[in-house]
């Protein structure tokens with residue numbers, strides 16, 4: 001055989017191996033499995049995942065089979081949006097993202113597309129939330145544009161407009177890694193460390209105290225930090241507003257989906273249906289003693305139910321043992337009969353689906369227990385401000401919140417992802433302004449102006465032209481007044497700058 005023939009064979013072998021390694025990564029079904037497959041892929045193909053500016057292009061060159069081309073086409077289309085200036089809009093900007101939930105990861109993707117160096121730290125190493133989020137039409141379009149179908153074949157099949165939190169995280173982790181984001185699991189953010197007065201061996205910029213303490217991320221210096229660590233945000237300096245409604249007790253329940261024909265036939269109960277159907281709730285109460293204000297059912301990886309239950313019916317059915325005024329005491333584990341709770345949620349699910357689901361066996365949660373949870377959401381929180389700027393020894397730090405840390409969602413409507421992604425884009429837009437050297441007061445004033453729109457957004461009042469969507473807020477909010485908060489309303493404190 002000629003040496004060119006042998007070289008050709010070797011080349012084919014290498015292509016096939018690269019394709020297989022990439023496929024293993026794409027198909028990985030756990031967080032740890034994904035990170036492991038990614039690390040093998042990088043090692044075998046001699047790619048440097050820390051070289052964030054070149055990583056995506058190097059990976060594309062190394063894995064070029066037809067099967068993968070459709071994904072590259074999609075990601076290229078996104079990356080070529082003008083707003084990113086060919087991955088150079090934020091060159092040199094370093095960002096730390098706290099939390100690898102959907103919103104932290106979605107923000108990471110935008111920041112890496114802008115050319116930032118992005119490091120995500122996530123305190124856990126499993127994605128185990130079966131609960132399901134409602135997707136607005138724009139989020140479906142957005143995720144498809146990032147290759148959702150490639151990572152998760154069942155993504156929004158037919159008319160389905162929801163996804164389990166863990167599938168969403170898994171998909172976004174994969175896209176993030178492909179685009180050069182550095183992700184560290186089992187790393188917990190503790191607090192910000194101010195730059196030292198004098199330059200020292202450990203550096204001279206803003207850093208983070210993390211657990212475990214010797215981890216290399218503790219040496220990472222950054223210019224931007226994003227709090228995406230869920231409702232209990234750990235970043236200092238943000239005041240929280242509380243919205244207190246009447247007592248609201250929610251229950252979530254997940255049952256095993258065996259994907260049988262019988263299960264496939266059962267109709268979902270969508271997030272908007274409940275208010276219109278008083279008859280349903282009266283019959284439910286009469287037949288079972290269960291008294292609900294609403295119920296939602298999504299058929300996803302699991303059969304997922306979320307409902308708001310009235311306290312008296314929980315007492316009557318023995319789910320809550322003693323009646324207390326303080327909700328914390330009322331719902332404390334020693335005042336809840338777990339068996340009765342399992343029966344209550346199962347009975348509601350059974351009635352809600354007209355007894356058509358053949359077997360309602362609970363799925364198993366993170367703790368190895370039947371996946372049911374009951375909690376109080378009488379109060380919902382929102383941060384008063386979306387961002388602030390800190391300055392110490394001549395080093396400025398842009399601090400921002402996204403996702404649940406910024407604005408808690410109403411679970412029965414599952415708004416956490418849709419509003420969360422809007423905030424992720426708005427934050428990326430702010431980082432772009434920051435990198436361009438816009439004045440801090442202008443940046444914060446604009447960010448706060450845009451943040452005021454967020455709690456009011458609905459699928460109906462945001463722009464319908466999804467094809468045009470980018471991090472530029474003008475592409476998404478039709479009636480945007482990006483200067484309703486003026487720079488003079490934002491106060492420069494000695495160390496902190498935020499809205500007064």
Ligand code: FAD
Pocket residue numbers: 098099100101102103104121122123124129131132133134165187188189190228229230231234252306402403404405409410411412413414415416417420
């Ligand atoms: P999250 O998804 O909460 O992600 C925050 C991430 O930060 C987590 O992965 C967490 O481990 C990590 N983290 C926290 N602290 C630190 C730290 N100090 N250092 C590093 N990492 C940290 N919404 C609904 O609409 N319906 C539901 O049924 C529903 N169920 C939920 C169940 C649970 C258990 C939780 C926690 C949330 C649920 N939500 C639900 C909310 C929904 O998950 C969020 O709205 C959505 O995922 C977007 O949130 P996020 O990315 O901002 O935050």
